[in-house]
Amino acid sequence: MPTLETQPAAELLKAFSHPTRLAILQELATGPKCVTDIEELVSARQANISQHLSVLRYARLVDYAQDGALRCYYLCRPKLVRDMLALVERDEPIVKRTPEQIQADKQRLEKALAQKGRAKSPARRKVSR
Amino acid sequence: MPTLETQPAAELLKAFSHPTRLAILQELATGPKCVTDIEELVSARQANISQHLSVLRYARLVDYAQDGALRCYYLCRPKLVRDMLALVERDEPIVKRTPEQIQADKQRLEKALAQKGRAKSPARRKVSR
DNA sequence: CGATTATATTCGAGCATTCGAATGTTCCTT
DNA sequence: AAGGAACATTCGAATGCTCGAATATAATCG
Numbered sequence: 001m002p003t004l005e006t007q008p009a010a011e012l013l014k015a016f017s018h019p020t021r022l023a024i025l026q027e028l029a030t031g032p033k034c035v036t037d038i039e040e041l042v043s044a045r046q047a048n049i050s051q052h053l054s055v056l057r058y059a060r061l062v063d064y065a066q067d068g069a070l071r072c073y074y075l076c077r078p079k080l081v082r083d084m085l086a087l088v089e090r091d092e093p094i095v096k097r098t099p100e101q102i103q104a105d106k107q108r109l110e111k112a113l114a115q116k117g118r119a120k121s122p123a124r125r126k127v128s129r
Numbered sequence: 130m131p132t133l134e135t136q137p138a139a140e141l142l143k144a145f146s147h148p149t150r151l152a153i154l155q156e157l158a159t160g161p162k163c164v165t166d167i168e169e170l171v172s173a174r175q176a177n178i179s180q181h182l183s184v185l186r187y188a189r190l191v192d193y194a195q196d197g198a199l200r201c202y203y204l205c206r207p208k209l210v211r212d213m214l215a216l217v218e219r220d221e222p223i224v225k226r227t228p229e230q231i232q233a234d235k236q237r238l239e240k241a242l243a244q245k246g247r248a249k250s251p252a253r254r255k256v257s258r
Numbered sequence: 259c260g261a262t263t264a265t266a267t268t269c270g271a272g273c274a275t276t277c278g279a280a281t282g283t284t285c286c287t288t
Numbered sequence: 289a290a291g292g293a294a295c296a297t298t299c300g301a302a303t304g305c306t307c308g309a310a311t312a313t314a315a316t317c318g
Contacts, residue, residue, distance in 0.1 A: 002155045006148035009217040013146040018276090019135035022142075026131050031238035032231045035295060048277060050296055055275095065228040069285045069294050072231045077221045084216060088138040092206045099194040102161045102201045109160035147306085164265060177307060179266055198264050198315045 015059030016084060020044055021052050025081050028062060032074040144188030145213060149173055150181045154210050157191060161203035 016022065023042040027033055033041070039049050053073060056062040063076040075081045097105075145151065152171040156162055162170070168178050182202060185191040190210055193200040204210045226234075 002159060004151065004155055004214060004218045006151040006155070010146050010148045010151055012217055013142055013151075017139050017142040017146050019139045022133065022135040022139055026133055026135070030131060032226075032234050036293090045278070046295070047279080047297085051277080054296080060223055063223075063225065065226055065231045066285095067228050067231065071295070072228070072235075074226055074231060074234070076223045076225070078224070080216070080219070080221045085133060087209070087212055087216060088141055089133045090209070092209045094189055094192075094205045095207070096192065096205070097161075097194055097203055099196050099201070102194045102196065102203060105161050105203070106201075149306095165263090174308070175265070176267085176309080180306080183266080195315095200265070 012059055015055055015061060018052065018055075020048070021056060022085070022088075024049070024052060024056065025061065025075070026085060028073060028075050029078070029082055029085060032065075032072045034067075034070040034072050036070075038073070141188055144184055144190060147181065147184075149177070150185060151214070151217075153178070153181060153185065154190065154204070155214060157202060157204050158207070158211055158214060161194075161201045163196075163199040163201050165199075167202070 016025070020042060024038055027038055027041045035046065035049055035053065038053075039046050042049065044052075053062065053064075057064075061075065061077060061081055062073050064071040064073045066072075145154070149171060153167055156167055156170045164175065164178055164182070167182075168175055171178065173181075182191065182193075186193075190204065190206060191202050192205040193202045195201075
């Protein structure tokens with residue numbers, strides 16, 4: 001019975017889920033930059049960068065400070081962004097489980113549940129096993 | 130000059146970016162489950178769950194072991210998934226920076242760059258400041 | 259075998275995202 | 289004030305995503 005607010009979490013993740021936006025965040029992770037700088041570093045047109053920055057701003061991942069005609073964008077939740085970037089580039093080996101291991105896992109899980117929550121019997125199934 | 134493969138990273142994140150898929154991953158984080166179990170825990174129709182599981186499988190976040198007529202789904206990169214779930218629910222306070230702080234940051238960044246990379250002068254700008 | 263259970267796949271409609279082109283706005287600079 | 293630089297916004301077309309309904313498949317039961 002774990003419960004995370006999946007709706008807002010999904011929205012946050014969506015903001016991260018675009019190659020150009022990831023590239024922008026990556027650049028901002030090295031320090032604040034104005035739109036023109038970003039435009040050079042990430043290769044995309046100005047309007048497009050602005051559109052993506054707008055998405056990132058709405059998700060509260062970035063904000064900017066105005067400096068004359070320039071807008072210096074920066075990460076407004078730097079740790080979150082950096083950890084996310086680190087997380088997605090790290091690659092965990094993919095595990096493969098046999099039906100037997102799965103059975104064992106289920107057993108452990110049921111035992112743990114039975115111990116804590118009262119009257120939480122496993123769902124009825126038409127299959128024997 | 131940071132460089133992460135943004136394309137595959139964005140695809141991975143996209144697989145996470147849906148409320149139902151997050152809910153499924155959350156359930157699987159407590160142990161392996163078959164589709165019918167998931168269907169009860171997450172409230173969505175069977176076909177829809179299957180569709181989302183297919184996306185998660187393609188992203189190599191889950192896999193299954195067949196057990197008779199049942200398919201027991203499990204996380205095939207459990208640490209990645211758990212860390213992601215933890216990351217999105219954690220909420221970092223949003224920082225606000227003043228133009229002055231930004232200036233300071235930029236200064237530091239330029240200094241650091243000048244020290245390492247040769248001939249990396251800042252982009253020309255028409256604005257004085 | 260025939261029925262039923264468990265799950266997957268296909269299809270189509272509706273909705274959302276993405277991008278470039280064009281245009282706006284604001285702030286310099288002269 | 290006029291012009292240009294920096295950036296944002298709007299619009300429309302193309303593409304992609306999401307869901308339910310219907311249908312398919314595979315295993316098990318009787």
